[in-house]
Amino acid sequence: MTIGVVGAGAWGTALAQAIAGDGSAVTLWAREAEVVETVNRDHVNTLFLPGLPLAPTITATGALDAMAGHEALLIVSPAQHLRAMLSRIPVGTTPLVLCSKGLEAGTMKLLSEVAEEEYPAAPIAVLSGPTFAHEVAAGLPAAVTLACADAALGGALAARFARPAFRPYLSTDVVGAEIGGAVKNVLAIACGVVEGRGLGQNARAALISRGFAEMTRFGLARGARAETLGGLAGLGDLVLTCSSTSSRNFSLGKGLGEGKSAAELMADRHTVAEGAFTAPVLRAAARAVGVDMPVVDAVCALLDGSATIEVVVESLMTRPLRSED
Numbered sequence: 001m002t003i004g005v006v007g008a009g010a011w012g013t014a015l016a017q018a019i020a021g022d023g024s025a026v027t028l029w030a031r032e033a034e035v036v037e038t039v040n041r042d043h044v045n046t047l048f049l050p051g052l053p054l055a056p057t058i059t060a061t062g063a064l065d066a067m068a069g070h071e072a073l074l075i076v077s078p079a080q081h082l083r084a085m086l087s088r089i090p091v092g093t094t095p096l097v098l099c100s101k102g103l104e105a106g107t108m109k110l111l112s113e114v115a116e117e118e119y120p121a122a123p124i125a126v127l128s129g130p131t132f133a134h135e136v137a138a139g140l141p142a143a144v145t146l147a148c149a150d151a152a153l154g155g156a157l158a159a160r161f162a163r164p165a166f167r168p169y170l171s172t173d174v175v176g177a178e179i180g181g182a183v184k185n186v187l188a189i190a191c192g193v194v195e196g197r198g199l200g201q202n203a204r205a206a207l208i209s210r211g212f213a214e215m216t217r218f219g220l221a222r223g224a225r226a227e228t229l230g231g232l233a234g235l236g237d238l239v240l241t242c243s244s245t246s247s248r249n250f251s252l253g254k255g256l257g258e259g260k261s262a263a264e265l266m267a268d269r270h271t272v273a274e275g276a277f278t279a280p281v282l283r284a285a286a287r288a289v290g291v292d293m294p295v296v297d298a299v300c301a302l303l304d305g306s307a308t309i310e311v312v313v314e315s316l317m318t319r320p321l322r323s324e325d
């Protein structure tokens, strides 16, 4: 029995590479024929992870039927395509490990809720944390949260995926792991704006801290546990993504800060900046549970062009004074 990975963008490919690190066979489904061809022939993903040699035990396929019969399937499609992808895979009762970060537009659902709707009989786990794909694929050390309501299954999956340079920590808090990953992408856009506009390191630290307060308020309202949000999938990933132009979300924000429009920055990109899609969904989801998320609101305004950076900064800085918690 092998592990199957659905989605051969940078992260799906990096996860396949990490799992194949002990000689395990991995089947990697790719949407692009070029990826199938170059992974199988040259052991490299030229489109999404160029320059990183891949293990020969990774077999790429363009056939979703080939994903049947695996021990577990890692789902790594962009959040807005996840439901459509799932509906085309022969899942049955195979455990699904969700590795994407976002909320579904329209329904405002967590990806685990989407997966449960599509496959009520399939156990669901979430793998999330501070992990730039190129570092994981290069074998640099990284740690993630592996969340599964069924602790025994979570433990078995973690043991199957753990490698000397890839360390999963266990949790039963699926909701917390998902909310951490979805919210941090939006906050990374805000930190990128600070960088692009030259607003300073103090402002970035304030955004990380107050952004984490927003993540926590929203997460607790949706049933997440505080310790999950303060762990790898929440605070850990927030710190990573808010600090580096290796992040597509941070880079998108940096472009906004430099004066480019979101439309300009999103045009023609073939890699995904999930925060741009998550932001308006998160704003609506937060309002639905009565949670105030001013930094998320500010990111939405910058993305849709309804406010300038100056207006957004002034409105954040002049909000009524309040207690920090």
Ligand SMILES: NC(=O)c1ccc[n+]([C@@H]2O[C@H](COP(=O)([O-])OP(=O)(O)OC[C@H]3O[C@@H](n4cnc5c(N)ncnc54)[C@H](O)[C@@H]3O)[C@@H](O)[C@H]2O)c1
Pocket: 007, 008, 009, 010, 011, 012, 013, 030, 031, 032, 048, 076, 077, 078, 079, 081, 085, 099, 100, 101, 102, 131, 132, 133, 134, 270, 271, 272, 273, 274
């Ligand atoms: N790249 C990372 O470092 C990283 C790390 C952790 C989590 N993630 C998450 O993994 C998910 C996938 O991101 P990525 O970085 O692997 O992608 P990517 O940006 O490297 O590649 C884009 C992916 O989108 C797919 N795609 C494009 N159009 C599609 C469609 N219509 N239907 C289905 N798939 C389509 C492509 O096939 C490709 O797999 C995202 O939710 C992301 O937040 C990424």
Ligand SMILES: O=P(O)(O)OC[C@H](O)CO
Pocket: 101, 129, 130, 131, 132, 133, 185, 188, 237, 240, 241, 246, 247, 248, 249, 250, 272, 273, 274
């Ligand atoms: O490049 P980003 O902003 O999608 O971030 C990648 C990962 O989610 C970091 O953990």
